[in-house]
Amino acid sequence: MGIGDTYLSKAEVQDLLKVGSFGMWRLLRQYKDFPVPEKNPYRRSYDPDPAGPVWDGxxxxxxxxxxxxxxxxxxVLARPLSGLRQPGRHLGYRDTPHGPATDWHTDIGVIRMLHTTGSSAALSAAVGxxxxxxxxIVTVCSLYGDIGATGPALVAVDTAQPRIAYEAQWGTVVDLVGQVIPWWPGLLRRPEVIRQWQPGAEVVVADVLxxxxxxxxxxxxxNPAFGVAARTALTNMANQIRNQRVEDVASEIQIFGDHASRDQTRMVIAARHDAAAHPIGILEEDDDVDDVLVTGWREIAISAQPDAVAATDIALGYHPDLLPFGRFTDVRAKEGTIAERWSRRLTVCDPTAxxxxxxxxxxxxxxxxxPLTDMPVVRTKNDGDEGAKWLFYAPLALPAGRGELASVVLYDTVWITTTDGQVHPAPCTPGDHLWWGDGWGDRPTEAxxxxxxxxxxxxxxxxxRNHWSKAPTGLTGLFNEEHKQGTELTRATLLHARMTPPTLRR
Structure with a gap:
């Protein structure tokens, strides 16, 4: 388990172990398992003097x-436990700046358990x-998020050495406390839920917020400004997000519960979600439902309502395939380029979501x-550094009845010219991107x-779908070349490349 990087200088090691220079010399020779020093990973190449060796804290x-x-x-929690120990006791719930906590009195002092997976919660709490x-309080533990050898994985930081985090075993804390320790699933790890727990308490049933x-x-x-299809689309996505959260809690309980059932003396699941109240129904996917959802999201995307802006932003991150456009693209706005030629047909409009x-x-x-693809386009102001840019979503398809593909032009993205004189950004799905050149081993099969x-x-x-296996080898090879910005590949060039057979291995 990777906990964190804390490096100690020779002087700091001596201070931690309370040894002098001779004692340090003795350690390096007496203990074959003494951690090996290493070069300081934070030393910069231009630092005037070597920082000296450091040790992994x-x-x-x-x-x-x-x-x-x-x-x-x-x-503290890595030391061997003594054979004779007094039973520990639960000191109750604590509100802390670092998350909800429970304190436990033990033979070694008070152990504070922070019920959070915050990456630096234990460190921050111990420092404070x-x-x-x-x-x-001798040590602070927080959750690491997965399962360790003896229960939920823990990060511990001792208040005597608040800079150094280390892995602690759930079983060690249980042995010191002398009783089972409660665990809460992530979305139920809330103060109003955790403070209800006492040893022997019933499992709390809590809502998934x-x-x-x-x-x-x-x-x-x-919002009454939206039609039926839009409201249906919004509600359906809200229900999907809700259901996913409920399913996450159920899955987490099952995974940690299965682990706990192997040794029921170590962990108790202290809260569960209200399974009877969930999940909220969502529309079953079929062609008719897909049509309703796509229609609804199209209405939302072209709306000027503030609610539509927020909803479209969510959909872009959650399920962009429902939106009526493809990949976000930006290109430099320069005269004489294919983008400038394309921009001549754009029409000014009021902004939509x-x-x-x-x-x-x-x-x-x-x-x-x-006007040919209905794609929204934005031109940014010239900021003096990168200059003005065209921002747009790639179309999902090009308009019908517009001739044939005449050529491909490579300028920040892939552009299509047609035999009837039109120019389009090449269509692309939301989760992909179009590029050319050496991709450090990744070939431009999408283009x-x-x-x-x-x-x-x-x-x-x-x-x-499956572009990596379906793209013709010859075309992939053509786009894998390092073409200059503005390079035009004619239809003849593209067809010839497509007909090029793959090189057979001998």
């Missing part, structure tokens, strides 16, 4: 705990307690729409597969 601290001579200076000169995305979608679904998601965090000059389909039918809705 976690490894050294745990080594000390297992070495009789230095055991009293090593990690050490600054307060708290001598009662709605997260922000679900709340935003349900609020938007109540789709425009708002394109423009997020940008200084916008004008909002446009492509090759899209162009292969458009050569046969310009208006064909694009699919990129």
């Amino acid at each position: 976690t490894a050294l601290y745990q080594w000390a705990a297992g070495t009789p001579e230095f055991r009293h200076r090593g990690a 307690l050490a600054a307060e000169f708290n001598r009662e 709605a997260e922000e995305r679900e709340t935003v979608l349900r609020e938007a679904a109540r 789709a425009h708002a998601t394109l423009a997020e965090g940008k200084q916008v000059e004008v909002f446009f729409v492509d 090759a597969h899209v162009v292969n389909q458009l050569l046969d039918d310009l208006a064909r809705p694009i699919s990129l």
